Amino acid sequence: MITGGATATVFYNLIQRHPTLDLPVIDYDLALLFTPMLMLGISIGVAFNVIFPEWMLTVLLIILFVGISIKSFFKGVETWKKETIMKKEAKKNSRIDDAAHYIQTEEPAKEDTKEPRKKVSIVENIRWKELGYLFAIWIMILALEIGKNYATTCSEAYWALNLIQVPIAVGMSSYQAVRLYKGQRVIASKGDQQTHWRVWQLILFCGCGTLAGTIAGLLGLGGGFILAPLFLGIGIPPQVASATSILAMAFSASMAAVEYYLLKRFPVRYALYLVAVATAASLVGQHLVRKMVAVLGRASVIIFILTFTLSVSAVLLGGVGVSHMIQKIEHKEYMGFGNLCMYKVKN
Template sequence: MKLHTFMKCLFLLTVLSSSTSFISGVETPTSISQTPNVSRRHFTHKNTVEGIGIRSVAVAALSSVAAAISSAGGVGGGGLFIPILTIVGGQDVKTASTYSAFMVTGGAVANVAAYTLWRSGGGARRLIDYEMALLCQPWLLLGVSCGVVLNAVFPEWLIMLLFVVFVAGCTFKTCRSGAVHWSLESRGFRGETENGESTKMPLLCATGDQAGDEVRAPWMSVGMLVLIWFSFFALYLLRGNRYGQGIIQIEACGTGYWLISSMQIPLAIFFTSWILIRRSSATASTQQENGGRTRRRPSSELVFPIMALLAGLLGGVFGIGGGMLISPILLQMGIEPQVTAATCSFMVLVSSSMSALQYLLLGMEQIYAALTYAAICFVASLVGLTVIRKAILKHGRPSIIVFSVGTVMALSIVLMTSFGALDVWRSYTAGQNMGFKKPC
């Protein structure tokens, strides 16, 4: 399987996906930031018809392809689902966002289930790095919350410009990293050199457990992640959203709203400090058992929270979630592609399930339609993961995962930029405010 043949396939897929913007002649709906007085009735599909229409079939088919591609790289796929739902399905942005949360959750459930069963190195090492997820998840959630506020403040043209510049740069670096991996694999990367030395790539994750410990179930790490999930979810329910939807009566964007929102900062600091103290104690205990002969790696624990905060912040601004941005950053840091995909899938599941459940509790309608799309993405993700896994085992090329991440990002640039450009032009011709706005 040659590199140029694989790149041709990716190019054809990009062209095919970008052509979906011309399937439907529906007008682009007004963005959320331009309709502040949105009530619960806007969760319904304004163009709903009885039975299964051609749009529903087209959305299901394209979403299946998007889910299959996204699952290989461990990214959520929200950057593909939202343009498909709005351009092809003719849905408003708010409805598309709610459906996308369920679709991403469905795909993430399939990814996590598969990566939990699959192990690397003949069952010696699990693929999901729960320690890395522990360090990243609180700050990823905090970054997304801050990014959502900036999304409401920034004008649409600035968001689109930042999206193109940043994601295009990440796409270029990701594809270049994939080409490097491909070249190494083509030169017998998994074999031995002429001197008999192994050339297998080491796992560069600084947070991984020892091989003997990784076979055991990480109940402590999973329990801490569940506690993080419930803590942030409780804050989200108490705070509500900027449209006044919440489980308690609170003024939208009032003093109480911002006080509850600010509680995420000490919460993230608390969990991170707890995790680092726990890791330091475990490391000291291991050194004592080995007579102090354990070589300690350079400390890089704080790199992951900072990286997660940046990815979540930008993801919230762009409205695509942090998974699509944290995956290329981890790849650039030298994390093994399979570990990156598995760990990002787990973090995407935590954040997307929180959003989906929040939509349910806030009175979302058309639940069965959202669950149907989620089931479709679940099956498509399993199929995509199975195909990618067989290709990696057959050809010995984990770089396919890197190219999958680059493909999803490239498709997102084409679809979301086309959609955003139409939205900006329509706002400009309508004489709407093109400058900075209030957060509420």
């Protein structure tokens, strides 16, 4: 479901532009820094999913969603207040300009007509080099995960295929981090508010990407839910934060889906139905949200929608998890940790 929705949204965002700058709405430099480590974390998280008991996953899921919801809500309130101040200042400046124009011309001021931004084709709107890097990392890590399916669990070949993923992901994120540190690349979506990157910041962000991927793989999420609030926290506009995190989510969620399929923990028919529903809902939702932001003139709407979605997810998924826990307790089923090396794929 997450894979289908994220993929559909990515295709929609590929033709969209930055809300204020002449740039794509997806920040490919930001995605290239986080996504490789996110995909590495997915592999770790899926393995942990086999080990951790269901009750622990449920508790972690509730804590995660509630925590992110609260953080996103306060960020939304902060953004709303800033937008209100900007609207008041813009209205005040508009009145001053109109009055000055009236005094000079003795005629009523005419509304300023802004030239529409030049439309850019989808080919020009995509940063093909950065996107190619992401696809290359995705293919390599996915190939290693598929290779693990043909190796005996916990054998030397199995661990070798796991360890090879580390230099691939770390190498690409490090390459991008070095370019940001040296100023060869910038997070252009921030506009004039550029960050002078320090080594510890870049290491921390790469670590956050790995942690987000681990949590996403562990709980069966896409990772974008975790990255979006992080992007907002470093000053990325809500539209860009949403689009970029969803691009990362598309890569990570699709990888997680394949890994769960290989573990035979993936109901294909049910998943295909959810993919179809999520794809349609994502396209409609993206269109409606953009219209809402345009009408209200407030990008903070995106943050509040994210907060609402996470809150509802925490209640629904938490409720289902608690229900399963009660059933297992009643049937006196084993609820302890699993053994990865003893795990057998069900046919």
